[in-house]
Amino acid sequence: MALRLGYKLLAEAYGPKEIVAQAVAAEAAGFDFVEVSDHYHPWLYSHGHSGFVWSMLAAIAVRTEQLELATGVTCPTTRIHPAIVAQAAATTAILADGRFTLGVGSGERLNEHVVGGGWPSADIRHEQLTEALEIIRRLWSGGYHSYRGRHLALDDARVFDLPETPPQIVVAAGGARAATLAADHGDGLFATEPRSELVEAYRQSGGSGPRYGEVPLAWAPDEDTAVASAHEKFRFGVLGWKVQAELPNPINFEAAASWVRPEDMREAFACGPDVDRHVEVARGFVDAGFDHLALINAGPDVDGFFTFFTEELRPRLTELDV
Numbered sequence: 001m002a003l004r005l006g007y008k009l010l011a012e013a014y015g016p017k018e019i020v021a022q023a024v025a026a027e028a029a030g031f032d033f034v035e036v037s038d039h040y041h042p043w044l045y046s047h048g049h050s051g052f053v054w055s056m057l058a059a060i061a062v063r064t065e066q067l068e069l070a071t072g073v074t075c076p077t078t079r080i081h082p083a084i085v086a087q088a089a090a091t092t093a094i095l096a097d098g099r100f101t102l103g104v105g106s107g108e109r110l111n112e113h114v115v116g117g118g119w120p121s122a123d124i125r126h127e128q129l130t131e132a133l134e135i136i137r138r139l140w141s142g143g144y145h146s147y148r149g150r151h152l153a154l155d156d157a158r159v160f161d162l163p164e165t166p167p168q169i170v171v172a173a174g175g176a177r178a179a180t181l182a183a184d185h186g187d188g189l190f191a192t193e194p195r196s197e198l199v200e201a202y203r204q205s206g207g208s209g210p211r212y213g214e215v216p217l218a219w220a221p222d223e224d225t226a227v228a229s230a231h232e233k234f235r236f237g238v239l240g241w242k243v244q245a246e247l248p249n250p251i252n253f254e255a256a257a258s259w260v261r262p263e264d265m266r267e268a269f270a271c272g273p274d275v276d277r278h279v280e281v282a283r284g285f286v287d288a289g290f291d292h293l294a295l296i297n298a299g300p301d302v303d304g305f306f307t308f309f310t311e312e313l314r315p316r317l318t319e320l321d322v
Helices: 016-029 053-063 082-095 109-115 122-140 176-185 196-204 223-238 250-257 262-268 275-288 302-317
Strands: 004-009 033-036 068-071 100-104 145-148 153-157 168-172 188-191 211-218 292-297
Touching: 004 016, 016 033, 016 053, 016 302, 033 053, 033 292, 053 068, 053 082, 082 100, 082 122, 082 153, 100 122, 122 145, 122 153, 122 168, 122 176, 168 176, 176 188, 176 196, 188 196, 196 275, 211 223, 211 275, 223 250, 223 262, 275 292, 275 302, 292 302
Parallel strands: 004 033, 004 292, 033 068, 068 100, 100 168, 168 188, 188 211, 211 292
Antiparallel strands: 145 153
């Protein structure tokens, strides 16, 4: 299978209209897909945005023709019931003429605590996600369905508008247990780190679908500018998933990320204009077994990154073996 190249739309850093415009520009630049996170809060106060993902996806769907779309990722258990996610994903798939993939995960406290339901342990969150996927699959099969699980319930519900083919479900994993869940209940794997053990756990559990990875890049005409922008936009990202999943509000992330240095971003991201460095970071994901790369640009210039991608980066990345 050929390597698929996507663009991560930073819905926490840009307003909804800009996100839609960036998706249109990404299609023109030659990207295969875009993915958008589903957040209620931004990670940092300085981000200043957090548009509703389903509205943005609908707008992107009708303004693009070939670009594939994905949530990266949504939590279908607490803030939004899986019955609503099933309906939203089905509608988005119809609007996008089958170009939509549902990326799901067990969530972050940052977004899910807002409805006052508490924040359970990781074990419980995995149980909830499993039940949610069972509900979504039932609703996509057509007809009326009820469900009574340990954590979630469904009462005589039906999604009337269904696409001809249900969307693929790609499950986010930060450890072997979630990778096994992705193999058992999903159609693909999603991760934010180039960890081969995640792919191995997914495959050993019978998973054979696409493997999505988010590649940390920051383009700018010079390295120092790129480092400064990555530190401003993405310093929360080097805290690790156990921190990212547990903190409740942007102010907590501001405090936790105050210890992150620009030098830390230089190590974690490909910063600057050197195409070899960008390819090196992307190759780490390919070598780990990922075949769908969602490129993050934490640099200050989106249009400049798109030009860099079209003219320099994309030709090099398409040469990588998967």
